[in-house]
Amino acid sequence: MKRRARWRGRRECGFRAKPDSATTPNDGAPSVDPLSGDPVSLDPLSAPRPSQASHEVAIGVPADATPQPELTCEIDAALSWSLLPCGEPFDDVSLCERETFHNGGFEVVTRTLDLSPLQTTRVPIKLPALRAKTNGFLFPEAASWIPKNQDAPKASVAGRIGQDDAVGKLSKKPRRKSIKHARIKPPNDIVKLQDRLYYLLQPPLDLLVGSGQLNFPFEPFPYQLDGIAFLFPRYACVLADEMGLGKTMQAISTMRMLLCSGELRNILLICPKPLVSNWLREFGVWAPEIPVMAIEGNAAKREFQWRATNAPVKIANYELLMRDKEIVLESGLHFDLVALDEAQRIKNSNNTTSEIVRAIPRTRSWALTGTPVENSPDDLVGIFDFLSPGYLTTGMPLPQMAKAAGDYILRRTKDMVLDDMPPKLFRDADVDLTPEQWARYEAAESDGIIHLEELEESLTVQHVFELVLRLKQICNFDPVTGSSAKLQRLEADMEEVAASGQKAILFSQWTKTIEKMRPSLDRFGVLEYHGKIPHKQRETVIDQFKNDPEKRIILMSYGAGSVGLNLQFCRYVFLFDRWWNPAIEDQAINRAHRIGAAGSVTVTRMMAAGTIEQRIASVLDQKREMFDTLFSAQNEPVSTHDQAPKPASNSPLTRTGGLTRDEIFGLFDLRAPGGKKVA
């Protein structure tokens, strides 16, 4: 092997003399500079720096007569790689060949060394081949794709989740993440990997909609697809979206998908009686191809309907269940799914309706409610007794209950999901009572309190409650003169509403109040919708209100008008008096403030200043704050609250409000018999 070294100019080279490491064989791999780690060529001509040298090796002499500085290259032998024994003069090496040439005006002298060949050493490394082990499964649909002559071992098929796998093993559902696609996520009560992957590997719903494979009459909101993806794989769950977000549509669409995929064949939907027609209508819109049967009529007809197999979806109302208890429970009926609308109806586990509902033979159990908790967290226990008996218990610590229940509940508020939802503006109209009302109120309150105090040990909450009702009624109307500060205010506001071409809904606790105010509101084309209006006429009233431009205001009772109605064309809501429970108020307000709302909804909450109404509102607000705090650790974040001056009750789950016995006594600074005085 020959090496040629050629340098021009003077340079210092900092190589350490390490011949051994530099000559380590490497099967053709490039050598590496031990100091810098840079690759070093064995040919100095191409090397970035000299790899062999000693002493002064070249002298540059100008070729012409022009004096040029003498350039030399010096190499530090101690720091250089060299085959020559240390200190041996380069010129003395007998093996060197010398060559001289001119380049760039310099005379360059090169020397060539003969080197003995490098010795290589083999280091055997056994490299095992990488092998992959696989695991997989076929989907049911794959059967038509696989050639029949394949003699491969029979693959397992996913997606067959037996009843035993799913029912009764309710644990936890995975926490929902904010994801781009509306994916079906398996709940935690599906344990087998293969079954979990069956859901995970399904195409996202939004892509199915985008590709035209899944059709809706109207394009669903992304959160509604999330809701469908939540319901689809679940055997027990609560869809607790705030009113107006489309729980009905989500439930119907999921039922439709499950029916089309063959996972369900027989569905029972139970709802309050006034909402049956609404459900029928919604099924007609969202699942027109699915036959639906409302169970109604005389006993013989109902029995026939219960047993009919020509409609996969049956709709029954809660009241009817009581009468048909024997047929439903004892005639061998079984439903793949029982869905409860307004599931707060079964919050009390001890009532007969709850008992019947819980006993219906079924595979899946869904509860739909905008107010899973109305008066106390124990309301949720009642609902869970239907979903998974014993999973929640009364008296469970609130944070623990919230955590456990959160795994089964999907709860969204408008603030969370609808960026473009028009705002809901609250106006607290504190009205000063008319002199007549005020006189009557003061007299009634003082007389009432005296009377209550006289009752002493026989005083009950009922007595206090009666006084509260009486005072609230005076706040609405003076019973003698009929004067009403609230009505005066309402008339003034309605002038403005009518002038702007808008419509309004008014809610009151009492039909008598509604009847009293009607004459004053006739000029606004007033309509009534409450318990005294026969069911058959109610739909006509709603149609009239929707379609007749002269009908500017509809007077509703909380009981009849707070659920199931879509009045999103209304921009104004008046709460003439306050309900005991903010959840009911919210339901009422959401008749107007729901999807499709034309614009902002203004809610006017009328309260008589300095009266019992303000005291009640204050107690309810305090309770709401307490519950908001308790449930703020819930999984679902709440982005913002309503634009109300005081808490407007948009926290997840938490809708409380019913006053306790002590709180009712506390309204008048009374001491409950046998109890402590509540301020």
Place this chain on the structure above:
Amino acid sequence: MGSSKDAAAATTIGYFTTVESERTGWTGGLLVLNASGRPLEFQCTLPIRPSRAHEILFGTTLRQHLISEVIGPTLLQKCRTPISLLCCGQTEAITLQENLPRSASSLPAGSAVGSTVVAVVQRDEEKRSRLLEGHCRLALGNATLHVAMERIDDAETAIAGLNEMVDTFEPFERITEAIREAQSQMARAA
């Protein structure tokens, strides 16, 4: 194939990708979908952990070795559903076309194509998207497919049956989710 409807009926699309994790190693996943994007079959590997010796001696070619010579062919061999078009999420899978197992290189009669067409998927908006040597580009949904020149006709036939494809990348997310799910179950079991 005759009409595009027939082509759609006979077309299946495979998605193949690998997930590399320092903790567990390399895991491959193969998801086979029908022309509507619905799953037909899923296969995944147990995690493979190359040794230090593999890393040193394969150097920068280790990824390609694992993806297109070890994991890819193994999954294809195990897969029972004939795959018309195999979309690969990683460029290193480009040589998988040359390493197809027999089952994939000779599809049964009635399949949209005679053998599986391997395509590397790149996003349309990827500026770094370069034409791979010996490959042609085809558009599918929101992606560009790089297909070996000699398979371009077959690729076009397969793509003709995939009109409903909206998001060409989405199935890779499903595979990743499924692998994550499988690994978390294994971790819980361990």
